[in-house]
Amino acid sequence: MKNKSYQWSLPFRYTMGIIVLVMVVVLLVYAREAVTMFIIAAFAAYLISPAVSFLLERTRLSRAAAVNVVYFSALIVMVGIPATLTPIFFDEIQLVAQDLLDLSNELSGFLSKPIQLGGFVLHLEQLGESLGHFQENMLSPLPEEALELLEATSINVLWLLIILVSVHLLMSEWPRIRTWLIGLVPEQYQPDMHELYRRLRNVWLAYLRGQIVLMVVVGIVFTIAWAAIGIPGALVLGMIAGLFTLVPDVGPTVAAAIAIGVALLEGSTWIRLSDDPTMNNLIVGGIALVLYLVLINLKNFFVRPIIMGRSLHMNEALIFVAILTATILWGILGALLIVPVLASIAVIMEYLRRRILTLPPFGDDGEKQFQVPLEKLHKRTLKFPAKEKRKDSS
Numbered sequence: 001m002k003n004k005s006y007q008w009s010l011p012f013r014y015t016m017g018i019i020v021l022v023m024v025v026v027l028l029v030y031a032r033e034a035v036t037m038f039i040i041a042a043f044a045a046y047l048i049s050p051a052v053s054f055l056l057e058r059t060r061l062s063r064a065a066a067v068n069v070v071y072f073s074a075l076i077v078m079v080g081i082p083a084t085l086t087p088i089f090f091d092e093i094q095l096v097a098q099d100l101l102d103l104s105n106e107l108s109g110f111l112s113k114p115i116q117l118g119g120f121v122l123h124l125e126q127l128g129e130s131l132g133h134f135q136e137n138m139l140s141p142l143p144e145e146a147l148e149l150l151e152a153t154s155i156n157v158l159w160l161l162i163i164l165v166s167v168h169l170l171m172s173e174w175p176r177i178r179t180w181l182i183g184l185v186p187e188q189y190q191p192d193m194h195e196l197y198r199r200l201r202n203v204w205l206a207y208l209r210g211q212i213v214l215m216v217v218v219g220i221v222f223t224i225a226w227a228a229i230g231i232p233g234a235l236v237l238g239m240i241a242g243l244f245t246l247v248p249d250v251g252p253t254v255a256a257a258i259a260i261g262v263a264l265l266e267g268s269t270w271i272r273l274s275d276d277p278t279m280n281n282l283i284v285g286g287i288a289l290v291l292y293l294v295l296i297n298l299k300n301f302f303v304r305p306i307i308m309g310r311s312l313h314m315n316e317a318l319i320f321v322a323i324l325t326a327t328i329l330w331g332i333l334g335a336l337l338i339v340p341v342l343a344s345i346a347v348i349m350e351y352l353r354r355r356i357l358t359l360p361p362f363g364d365d366g367e368k369q370f371q372v373p374l375e376k377l378h379k380r381t382l383k384f385p386a387k388e389k390r391k392d393s394s
Contacts, residue, residue, distance in 0.1 A: 034162075036333065037159050037162055037163055037166070038166060039333065039337070040163055040333065041162075041163045041164075041166035041167045041170060042166075042170055043336075043337065044163065044167050045166075045167045045170040045171050045174075046204065046208070047208065048070055048071070048074050048167075048171070049171060049174070050205070051070040051073075051074075052066045052067055052070050052171060055069060055070065063172070063175070064172060067168065067171045067172050070171070071167070071168050071171060075164075102265050106265075178197065181193075182194060182197070192351070192361050192362075195361070195362055196347070196348070196351055199347050199362075200344050200347055200348075203312065203340060203343045203344055203347060204340050204344070206312065207312065207339060207340040207343065208340075210304075210307045211245070211246060211248075213307050214245055214299075214303070214304060214307050215242045215243065215245045215246060216242065217299075217303060217307070218241055218242050218245045218252065218299060219238050219239055219241060219242020219243070219245075220238070220242070221238075221295060222237070222238040222241035222242070222255070222259075222295065223235055223237070223238025223239070223241075223242075224238070225238075225291050225295060226238055226259055226288070229263075229268055229271060229284065229287055229288060229291065230268035230269035230270045230271055230284075231259060231262055231263050231266070231268060231269075231284070231288065232262065232266045232269065233262060237255070237258065237259045237262065240255045240258060240259075241255035241256070241259070243255075246336060247323075247327075247332055247335045247336055248319065248323050248335070248339060250323060250324070250327050250335050251335075252292075252296055252299070253296075256288075256289075256292040256296070259288055259292070260285050260288045260289055260292070263281065263284045263285040263287075263288045264281050264282065264284075264285040265281065266281070267280050267281040267284050268280075268284045271283070271284055271287070312339070312340075312343045314339070314342065314343060314346075318342075319339055319342075322338050322339065322342055323335050323338055323339070325338075326338035
């Protein structure tokens, strides 16, 4: 008879499990800023990890060498592209920045006076003063605030270093981390975890591929649209629209607001529908708004469903509400991650539902793709020993 004195009793195991869970929750709450930075690092590592897989499949590089090539190439691109493009688009960037500053000044002056709407008078003077103070503080910080600014900058630099190191660590050690995470579950459920990981990975890859294609398409289309109606700085505004598309629905709206603001201030290089410059600029701004509404609806109802494909299976209205909610609660990072997170939760909940109802964990498709080959692996190994061993080792 085996000696089982080394085994913990069931109540003690539950107690220790609850203690560990509470400690993890407290750590996540206490170090939530560090958790946020780690999430950013994990997302950045996932963005460039397909390049590592490509090098491993197409070359004889080790994983460490492939990671170093991709990692430092990405750093060079991140630094090199802005440094290269800034001199090329300097005039347009300066024009857009000056227009935004002028728009802020005009809005502050407009709000500093009572606004009459029919028989009603709106007093927004305090809002105008707050906007003016905010602009002054942003453009000309006080000397006594210089130390606080330096401290905040130093902290941000440290967080950036933590993110960069974490990205390299995750890319280098992900196979071991993945094996360790799957090894935490009982052995009989590890095949399920491998299949669940594969499905979640496909969800995120489909989302990322779709987002990259969508960013390129939106950037090109809006650049052409703004150039067609003669808005100054059309190329920069189009690039902003494409980049901001990374934050679905919210980003394009902000980019369009910037473009419409430029149109209201600068007008068009060729549209002259009124002798009054102010009225002409207002007409150009209206055209830009109508053009944005048409293009954004075409993107939401036609382009995005085609690009994203059927992998996520999520309603457009649900995505819009989720993105706005995530933006309010968690900011830009929440808006960026909420869609693939919801899709991942849907995959996990479907797996749990099938397990609770004692159904096959992944349906017929999952059974054929993963579980049946594992069940027959021993028999097939006996039948074709040399061939199957070579196949398994690959």
